[in-house]
Amino acid sequence: xxxxxxxxxxxTPRTLTNPTSQVLEIKNHLFLIDCGEGTxxxxxxxxxxFSRINHIFISHLHGDHFFGLPGLISTFxxxxxxxxxxxxxxxGIKEAITLFLKLGDSWTNFPLRFHELISKESELIFxxxxxxxxxxxxxxxxxxxxxxxxxxVGERKLNIxxxxxxxxxxxxxxxxxxxxxxxxxxxxxxxxxxxSFDPPAPLSYAFCSDTVYMPELSExxxxxxxxxxxxxxxxxxxxLATKTKHSTATQAALVAKEAQVNTLVxxxxxxxxxxxxxxxxxxxxxxxxxxxxxxxxxxxx
Amino acid sequence: xxxxxxxxxxxTPRTLTNPTSQVLEIKNHLFLIDCGEGTxxxxxxxxxxFSRINHIFISHLHGDHFFGLPGLISTFxxxxxxxxxxxxxxxGIKEAITLFLKLGDSWTNFPLRFHELISKESELIFxxxxxxxxxxxxxxxxxxxxxxxxxxVGERKLNIxxxxxxxxxxxxxxxxxxxxxxxxxxxxxxxxxxxSFDPPAPLSYAFCSDTVYMPELSExxxxxxxxxxxxxxxxxxxxLATKTKHSTATQAALVAKEAQVNTLVxxxxxxxxxxxxxxxxxxxxxxxxxxxxxxxxxxxx
Numbered sequence: 037x038x039x040x041x042x043x044x045x046x047x048t049p050r051t052l053t054n055p056t057s058q059v060l061e062i063k064n065h066l067f068l069i070d071c072g073e074g075t076x077x078x079x080x081x082x083x084x085x086f087s088r089i090n091h092i093f094i095s096h097l098h099g100d101h102f103f104g105l106p107g108l109i110s111t112f113x114x115x116x117x118x119x120x121x122x123x124x125x126x127x128g129i130k131e132a133i134t135l136f137l138k139l140g141d142s143w144t145n146f147p148l149r150f151h152e153l154i155s156k157e158s159e160l161i162f163x164x165x166x167x168x169x170x171x172x173x174x175x176x177x178x179x180x181x182x183x184x185x186x187x188x189v190g191e192r193k194l195n196i197x198x199x200x201x202x203x204x205x206x207x208x209x210x211x212x213x214x215x216x217x218x219x220x221x222x223x224x225x226x227x228x229x230x231x232s233f234d235p236p237a238p239l240s241y242a243f244c245s246d247t248v249y250m251p252e253l254s255e256x257x258x259x260x261x262x263x264x265x266x267x268x269x270x271x272x273x274x275x276l277a278t279k280t281k282h283s284t285a286t287q288a289a290l291v292a293k294e295a296q297v298n299t300l301v302x303x304x305x306x307x308x309x310x311x312x313x314x315x316x317x318x319x320x321x322x323x324x325x326x327x328x329x330x331x332x333x334x335x336x337x
Numbered sequence: 338x339x340x341x342x343x344x345x346x347x348x349t350p351r352t353l354t355n356p357t358s359q360v361l362e363i364k365n366h367l368f369l370i371d372c373g374e375g376t377x378x379x380x381x382x383x384x385x386x387f388s389r390i391n392h393i394f395i396s397h398l399h400g401d402h403f404f405g406l407p408g409l410i411s412t413f414x415x416x417x418x419x420x421x422x423x424x425x426x427x428x429g430i431k432e433a434i435t436l437f438l439k440l441g442d443s444w445t446n447f448p449l450r451f452h453e454l455i456s457k458e459s460e461l462i463f464x465x466x467x468x469x470x471x472x473x474x475x476x477x478x479x480x481x482x483x484x485x486x487x488x489x490v491g492e493r494k495l496n497i498x499x500x501x502x503x504x505x506x507x508x509x510x511x512x513x514x515x516x517x518x519x520x521x522x523x524x525x526x527x528x529x530x531x532x533s534f535d536p537p538a539p540l541s542y543a544f545c546s547d548t549v550y551m552p553e554l555s556e557x558x559x560x561x562x563x564x565x566x567x568x569x570x571x572x573x574x575x576x577l578a579t580k581t582k583h584s585t586a587t588q589a590a591l592v593a594k595e596a597q598v599n600t601l602v603x604x605x606x607x608x609x610x611x612x613x614x615x616x617x618x619x620x621x622x623x624x625x626x627x628x629x630x631x632x633x634x635x636x637x638x
């Protein structure tokens with residue numbers, strides 16, 4: 037699982053910082069999460085192949101998470117894309133994008149599928165044999181969802197030494213990987229766990245931005261491998277955070293601690309602070325394993 | 338008159354090139370012309386004060402001339418703007434921007450005035466005592482206008498030596514600057530031209546992008562000081578230019594020559610060419626005084 041931060045600052049794009057966008061590579065999918073202005077340039081800068089992006093997840097329709105989308109979709113068109121593109125986001129996103137493309141008489145020549153979200157409950161919005169994506173309802177000034185990406189438990193790994201020893205025919209390998217026992221010609225039954233190893237533990241990633249501090253969040257994201265939680269402010273601006281429905285670094289860490297996640301990634305920093313190192317220092321007073329998102333940072337988990 | 342090129346490339350924003358946007362400083366106005374994605378970052382990079390921009394002119398609603406506008410307007414709001422902002426552009430621009438701001442529940446706290454254009458004839462769209470702006474109807478794939486910015490003839494300059502010699506009272510100075518003659522107490526009439534100098538010749542700037550080659554364009558922009566004319570292609574792609582309703586460098590130069598402009602600025606280059614110097618070489622076979630727009634270039638006229 038690989039996370040590339042294209043932008044992780046709040047509010048407006050600036051000369052050296054970009055608004056929210058990130059790419060999650062998970063089980064061979066490239067999922068784009070949020071799309072602030074300038075995202076397409078960040079994709080180019082980090083040499084991420086546009087053609088590998090088939091699903092875009094938009095948390096909410098504030099500009100710093102969304103205003104790069106019309107341009108990105110137009111660029112897909114100019115690049116001659118023909119594959120389907122799926123856009124998951126709040127109700128209204130279809131009307132907005134459609135209007136922009138219509139005004140420019142630039143409708144896409146590839147199928148553009150919108151999946152509009154309205155539920156205030158968590159729901160499954162994508163699933164295949166390897167990954168599932170569910171929404172994580174957040175509490176911000178407008179309708180907002182985080183997203184929980186989960187790898188499914190993979191196939192068991194064949195124990196080559198064991199199958200050789202028991203002279204198990206290749207024809208059984210498929211069933212062994214699925215967890216089944218094997219009955220030899222002699223009638224002897226060999227338990228699956230003698231012939232295979234557990235698959236690697238599935239990883240999971242929760243993207244939670246933007247939101248006010250939600251202690252109850254930890255229930256839905258319990259034990260995720262990696263939690264990205266917004267920390268627009270430091271604790272001294274706690275009142276401002278509550279008022280604007282954002283979180284502090286301390287609050288992000290409290291969620292991480294309560295949810296017993298493995299790694300907490302902080303981001304969505306207000307540009308009022310001189311150094312983002314302050315966010316890590318503050319969060320680590322509550323939860324140890326904290327890393328800082330930075331534009332261009334790549335994390336492999 | 339000062340022209341700052343924020344972006345001058347066709348199609349998509351890239352790591353090192355920006356789509357169309359420029360700032361014209363004329364008689365103390367800062368006019369923003371077109372607003373491709375990333376314009377607000379370019380404004381910051383070139384240290385142009387957001388608060389000095391009160392009028393934005395949008396030629397047409399293709400993304401590379403327009404997709405930076407929702408973000409720029411949102412940023413005006415975040416910066417606490419309270420002054421009116423005027424947006425001049427094709428019909429539909431109001432609905433588009435309004436929808437984006439409404440979806441983000443981020444309506445501006447300053448008056449946002451849209452002036453939607455529908456006419457296929459040139460029309461006066463802004464005027465004060467120093468400057469006028471008229472549309473220049475162009476011929477592109479969708480409804481498009483160029484813009485003609487003209488300084489008005491200023492006041493005449495007082496000839497200090499002459500007014501001293503004739504002992505003209507200060508009370509007359511205002512009228513002298515307006516071009517009036519002076520009758521002295523003795524009854525003697527002194528012709529204005531003996532008491533004042535001609536004002537500096539007014540400058541003018543025509544922005545023509547995007548458009549197919551329009552020989553008739555030269556009539557409306559006759560004798561402008563500076564013509565910015567798109568040159569998406571070189572002459573060898575002339576057929577493609579016609580098909581996509583763009584122009585070649587040669588065609589831009591033909592318009593400049595026919596209109597007898599002083600300076601031709603080329604821009605809106607397709608990114609297919611390795612060097613933009615080719616555009617200048619080609620145009621100069623037709624018209625001598627050619628300069629190349631480049632992102633970040635500043636021209637003083």
